[in-house]
Amino acid sequence: MVKKMNNTELKENGLSTEEEFIQSLSQQELGEEYDSSGVPLYYADGKVYTDNSDAHTLIFGNTGSKKTRNFVIPSVYTMGMAGESMIISDPKGEIYCNTSGYLRNNGYSIMVLNLREPEKSSQWNPLMLPYKYYRDGKADKAIEMISDLCMQLKAQVHAEIDLYWENQAMDLLVGMILMLFECETDENKIHMESIQRMRMYIALENTTDAKSCVFWDLIRTFPDNSIIRYKLASIYNLRNVEKTLNCVVSTLDSMLRCFIFNKKLLNLMSSSNISFEAIAQKKTALYLITPDEKKTYHFLVSVFVKQCYECLIDFAQESNDSFLPLRINFILDEFSNFPRIADMPAMISAARSRNIRFLLIVQSKQQLLAEYGDDAETIKSNCKNWIYLSCRELSLLREIEELCGTCEIDGKQYPLLTITQLQRLQIGWEDSQALILRSGMAPFISWVKDFSIYPQAKFEKSCFPNTVTEPPNCFSVLKYVHDKLAIELEKQEEVSLDGLFDD
Numbered sequence: 443m444v445k446k447m448n449n450t451e452l453k454e455n456g457l458s459t460e461e462e463f464i465q466s467l468s469q470q471e472l473g474e475e476y477d478s479s480g481v482p483l484y485y486a487d488g489k490v491y492t493d494n495s496d497a498h499t500l501i502f503g504n505t506g507s508k509k510t511r512n513f514v515i516p517s518v519y520t521m522g523m524a525g526e527s528m529i530i531s532d533p534k535g536e537i538y539c540n541t542s543g544y545l546r547n548n549g550y551s552i553m554v555l556n557l558r559e560p561e562k563s564s565q566w567n568p569l570m571l572p573y574k575y576y577r578d579g580k581a582d583k584a585i586e587m588i589s590d591l592c593m594q595l596k597a598q599v600h601a602e603i604d605l606y607w608e609n610q611a612m613d614l615l616v617g618m619i620l621m622l623f624e625c626e627t628d629e630n631k632i633h634m635e636s637i638q639r640m641r642m643y644i645a646l647e648n649t650t651d652a653k654s655c656v657f658w659d660l661i662r663t664f665p666d667n668s669i670i671r672y673k674l675a676s677i678y679n680l681r682n683v684e685k686t687l688n689c690v691v692s693t694l695d696s697m698l699r700c701f702i703f704n705k706k707l708l709n710l711m712s713s714s715n716i717s718f719e720a721i722a723q724k725k726t727a728l729y730l731i732t733p734d735e736k737k738t739y740h741f742l743v744s745v746f747v748k749q750c751y752e753c754l755i756d757f758a759q760e761s762n763d764s765f766l767p768l769r770i771n772f773i774l775d776e777f778s779n780f781p782r783i784a785d786m787p788a789m790i791s792a793a794r795s796r797n798i799r800f801l802l803i804v805q806s807k808q809q810l811l812a813e814y815g816d817d818a819e820t821i822k823s824n825c826k827n828w829i830y831l832s833c834r835e836l837s838l839l840r841e842i843e844e845l846c847g848t849c850e851i852d853g854k855q856y857p858l859l860t861i862t863q864l865q866r867l868q869i870g871w872e873d874s875q876a877l878i879l880r881s882g883m884a885p886f887i888s889w890v891k892d893f894s895i896y897p898q899a900k901f902e903k904s905c906f907p908n909t910v911t912e913p914p915n916c917f918s919v920l921k922y923v924h925d926k927l928a929i930e931l932e933k934q935e936e937v938s939l940d941g942l943f944d945d
Contacts, residue, residue: 456848463878472898476524479524479526494524495826498827499802499828503830505805507833510803513890514801517801518537522545527725528727528773529747531732531780543902548725550726551726555731562908565715567632568745569634570714585620590745594744598696599696599697607693615697620670620673625917626922630915635708640917641691641694643657646682647681659923660923700738716728721770723767725768747783754770754796771801777803800825806835807838810822828845828880829876833865834865871892875887
């Protein structure tokens with residue numbers, strides 16, 4: 443434990459005093475309503491002090507450091523007091539259990555993407571937003587979103603398969619999705635099961651077997667100069683090369699494995715009742731619950747966050763000031779355990795000017811570097827608030843020690859807080875210490891409270907939604923090709939008949 447010092451001692455040691463620290467924060471009474479709020483950074487005498495600015499926050503803490511209990515859940519409470527919308531990654535379902543009851547009682551719309559128990563979830567179709575962009579004439583944006591999804595699926599097999607097969611399978615999947623978008627006008631048939639049905643027609647072409655030609659006939663219905671023919675050119679050239687074709691299709695099957703074996707997940711993703719625009723218009727809490735014991739479905743959270751963010755940015759651009767009417771908070775617990783979110787550095791850089799704020803929670807610096815490489819520095823530098831709780835990672839301890847600066851003792855410079863002291867912050871049941879580094883301020887060792895002492899903790903959790911879905915209607919490749927070929931045959935017959943009367 444770092445000993446509690448009076449203001450004179452704090453000044454002499456180069457740390458912020460309590461008075462200096464809370465002057466930069468918003469004092470709030472628990473249970474009251476406010477225009478804005480943020481992460482609670484200090485608690486004293488029944489009052490919580492939050493950063494209600496647009497600053498992003500990064501929390502470092504290893505397992506057992508009470509990141510969720512001392513900061514994440516209390517942040518949901520304080521942001522709920524201000525009626526701000528939230529998208530919350532919730533690996534254990536713990537945040538939902540301890541906050542949803544309060545938020546619903548406070549007038550929030552509650553939505554849950556529950557990948558642990560898909561039958562107890564709202565619905566989200568990852569193809570629906572890009573499909574709407576495609577149909578609205580924004581093909582470039584649609585293709586970008588499809589590529590993001592396919593890149594995440596490709597990453598699931600990266601350690602197992604040669605890069606050539608991955609790239610071929612990704613181009614094949616992008617092309618198949620674009621064919622679905624182009625051929626099907628009924629949005630109820632735009633989903634991953636339609637893609638699976640389409641995949642079943644991929645076979646070595648045999649002109650004596652009509653069924654083996656269906657997929658290749660579908661490709662031939664598109665002009666040679668179309669983006670679809672471009673994406674599928676390689677696979678089309680392999681239609682008579684059995685071994686290579688089988689390898690590509692096998693890789694595609696590996697990418698789609700999580701959908702093939704989980705019918706409940708397919709049903710969840712066959713439709714959408716989650717509206718991203720609504721999150722910016724009325725106070726909403728959207729929970730992303732994933733199994734914490736395995737990472738099989740974590741990539742879907744990364745895809746969801748990226749799609750939600752892009753949709754919110756487009757919604758903001760439609761306003762005169764490019765600013766969302768309601769602040770949106772992305773509270774991403776276990777952020778570095780999720781696969782890399784495409785363009786995350788650019789997202790966090792641009793978010794503040796659109797009224798979007800990020801709270802990122804990670805276990806270690808190394809986890810962040812493993813996912814984002816050099817971009818981890820951009821993410822860290824865009825977070826004006828750093829909260830350190832506990833770790834045994836020497837590189838992070840050294841970085842924080844350097845960021846805290848030095849103090850002069852007997853004419854010599856010493857670290858303001860040593861690595862040893864950083865490892866001795868107190869973690870208690872109700873009261874814990876946390877090192878707060880805020881832009882433009884000296885470091886401060888804060889005391890924070892466990893969420894259980896907040897009055898909002900008394901509310902019982904909301905019930906999970908029950909998803910009752912009928913088996914989805916699917917795009918019929920066979921019917922489409924049959925109808926298309928019939929139309930072409932009619933045109934050819936008309937041309938032939940016209941030729942009879944040319945003389």
